[in-house]
Amino acid sequence: MTAARLVNVVTACLDEAGVTQWGVAACPDEPWPHAPTLPRAISVGVALAPEVIGPVESGPTPAYFAEYRRVNETLWQASQELAEALRAHGAAAIPLRPTIGPTVGDKDAVDMTAAGVFAHKTAATQAGLGWIGKTALFVSPHLGPWLRLATVFTDADLPPGEPVTQGGCAKCRRCVDACPAGAGRDTQWRAGMPRHELLDVVACMNENDRHPDAGGLCGVCVAVCPFGRRLLRS
Numbered sequence: 252m253t254a255a256r257l258v259n260v261v262t263a264c265l266d267e268a269g270v271t272q273w274g275v276a277a278c279p280d281e282p283w284p285h286a287p288t289l290p291r292a293i294s295v296g297v298a299l300a301p302e303v304i305g306p307v308e309s310g311p312t313p314a315y316f317a318e319y320r321r322v323n324e325t326l327w328q329a330s331q332e333l334a335e336a337l338r339a340h341g342a343a344a345i346p347l348r349p350t351i352g353p354t355v356g357d358k359d360a361v362d363m364t365a366a367g368v369f370a371h372k373t374a375a376t377q378a379g380l381g382w383i384g385k386t387a388l389f390v391s392p393h394l395g396p397w398l399r400l401a402t403v404f405t406d407a408d409l410p411p412g413e414p415v416t417q418g419g420c421a422k423c424r425r426c427v428d429a430c431p432a433g434a435g436r437d438t439q440w441r442a443g444m445p446r447h448e449l450l451d452v453v454a455c456m457n458e459n460d461r462h463p464d465a466g467g468l469c470g471v472c473v474a475v476c477p478f479g480r481r482l483l484r485s
Contacts, residue, residue: 257340257407261293264336268329271298271398272391274378277411278404285369287345289404291411292374295330296391296398297322299473301482304397307474308429316466319399323349326401333403342407347371349401371400376442379412382419383440386426386472387450392419395479396472416442426472432458435472 265273276292286292303318330346337344347369372389376382381391388396418440427435434454438444446452459467473479 275409276377287404293403294375294378307470311462311465344405374402386435395476397479429475
């Protein structure tokens with residue numbers, strides 16, 4: 252099957268599943284930690300509802316936790332359907348679930364590798380969909396951090412995007428200033444930078460633990476990002 256036909260298959264499948272944006276990354280010869288050994292990674296993003304995320308600027312809410320879970324389920328369903336569609340066209344495909352929390356895992360796990368999960372942000376940046384912000388959030392130029400990510404690995408011959416290798420936040424530090432735990436480092440991201448250079452993971456997780464009524468999700472840094480808040484104005 253031609254690459255153009257494969258792109259059409261992916262587009263049709265993900266549009267029907269409610270996916271907001273997607274892109275393709277070329278996987279390195281040495282596989283990313285906790286990633287399958289396949290040559291392509293399809294990064295899949297589903298937007299969080301702006302009317303739910305906006306109020307989190309003032310503090311965590313149970314509604315944000317419910318929306319987080321809803322979008323994660325949508326992502327997982329879409330990823331499985333995409334994998335099935337690719338297999339139906341003769342390709343191998345392995346979907347990976349979206350992560351369960353903003354920092355994931357044990358507090359000693361200062362990066363995603365140590366946490367034992369694949370960092371979906373890696374595929375998203377390598378697919379050219381955005382960059383990593385100053386509190387270690389994935390930032391889309393269209394949606395800001397107001398989305399969730401999953402990844403489908405495949406050997407389908409899909410054309411990869413142009414990787415993003417440095418941050419696009421410039422002098423903005425809204426997320427750093429708003430963080431109730433002071434966890435942001437105000438550091439510009441570059442590809443390959445370990446998470447702990449951007450974020451005090453332990454401080455972030457301790458803050459999440461303070462909000463069991465909101466499912467252990469803070470989300471203030473997500474809510475204040477100017478790239479995301481444009482969605483409320485539009």
